[in-house]
Amino acid sequence: xxxxxxxxxxxxxxxxxxxxxxxxSPGHYCPVELGDTYQERYQIKAKIGYGAYSTSWxxxxxxxxxxxxxxxxxxxxxxxxxxxxxxxxxxxxSKVDSLHPGQSLIRELYGSFDIVGPVGRHSCLVFQPMHxxxxxxxxxNSKPFGLPLLKMTVKRLLLALxxxxxxxxxxxxxxxTDNLMLSLEDDNMLSAFAEAEAHDPSxxxxxxxxxxxxxxxxxxxxxxxKGYGLPILCDFGExxxxxxxxxxxxxxxxxxxxxxxxxxxxxxxxxxxxxxxRRSETxxxxxxxxAGAWLAHADAVIPPVSLENLExxxxxxxxESFLDFLRSMLKWPPEERKTARQLLQDPWLLEPTDRLNMHxxxxxxxx
Numbered sequence: 382x383x384x385x386x387x388x389x390x391x392x393x394x395x396x397x398x399x400x401x402x403x404x405x406s407p408g409h410y411c412p413v414e415l416g417d418t419y420q421e422r423y424q425i426k427a428k429i430g431y432g433a434y435s436t437s438w439x440x441x442x443x444x445x446x447x448x449x450x451x452x453x454x455x456x457x458x459x460x461x462x463x464x465x466x467x468x469x470x471x472x473x474x475s476k477v478d479s480l481h482p483g484q485s486l487i488r489e490l491y492g493s494f495d496i497v498g499p500v501g502r503h504s505c506l507v508f509q510p511m512h513x514x515x516x517x518x519x520x521x522n523s524k525p526f527g528l529p530l531l532k533m534t535v536k537r538l539l540l541a542l543x544x545x546x547x548x549x550x551x552x553x554x555x556x557x558t559d560n561l562m563l564s565l566e567d568d569n570m571l572s573a574f575a576e577a578e579a580h581d582p583s584x585x586x587x588x589x590x591x592x593x594x595x596x597x598x599x600x601x602x603x604x605x606x607k608g609y610g611l612p613i614l615c616d617f618g619e620x621x622x623x624x625x626x627x628x629x630x631x632x633x634x635x636x637x638x639x640x641x642x643x644x645x646x647x648x649x650x651x652x653x654x655x656x657x658x659r660r661s662e663t664x665x666x667x668x669x670x671x672a673g674a675w676l677a678h679a680d681a682v683i684p685p686v687s688l689e690n691l692e693x694x695x696x697x698x699x700x701e702s703f704l705d706f707l708r709s710m711l712k713w714p715p716e717e718r719k720t721a722r723q724l725l726q727d728p729w730l731l732e733p734t735d736r737l738n739m740h741x742x743x744x745x746x747x748x
Contacts, residue, residue, distance in 0.1 A: 388582035463618025483544030564610030
């Protein structure tokens, strides 16, 4: 007979999970409980994560007897959350009729719906289950990626981006290692995960009759690392849909527009061309509009760094090819940057024997 342990209940004054966030407000979060069923279909099995704008839960699809990840947004009056924006991107994205291989490298959305909580509406998305992020994997492994694994990851990312840009008209805008997740190769891991939560419950804090805050349960490491899948592009909360020259509000966060950031860009790729600087009314805050020279010396000093001295692992021709690959993307004028499709044919990514195959592959996509 299986024995069940009782969950640990931290003291009520101890802040747990979302309570530790700077602007936490209880009313913003939907009071999801383990065992709840939504849409008469999605049964909550375990909490797997939280953030400023959502919580994430492993759920069982009672109709398909399979698992999904339910992302429940916070409620913010008159303020669309990243979950709302993600839904707005995924709905047209799911209708794209394409044979592009990059389409399979985008995390799949299984469904969406709304929950009406005590305060307001919460947007909910049901996603394809994933394991850890690429960032988490890198932190767990003491050794850096080898070149074959790095190149494979970059190729998959570029294929996903080429599908988004060429076939779907979507720009992700938030590419980073914690938005690349490893697919699950062994679905039995999810059953075992749900069973582990039932038999050995995670700590939780009961606030009142209507609200419990659960501690997220981490996915265990697969035995012999055989359960890790391949990287998939996720999180479209900052993505944009639109025509190439469509104007709109800045996507870039203010922190990335600070003089210190611009000074680092100048150090790595040089000052912007004067013609490029004349495209913006705000260029004069940091650059000489007529010559592109750096003016904001009082706000930020150009640091003594370069792409060459930042890359310490590679050497010789491999390093030169890699830096050329980077430089083809790091251009001030957007029209001078290589596209994802062009980058897939870059010499650094391809062995000589692969170049013909990739050329044929790209030609197939075009046709």
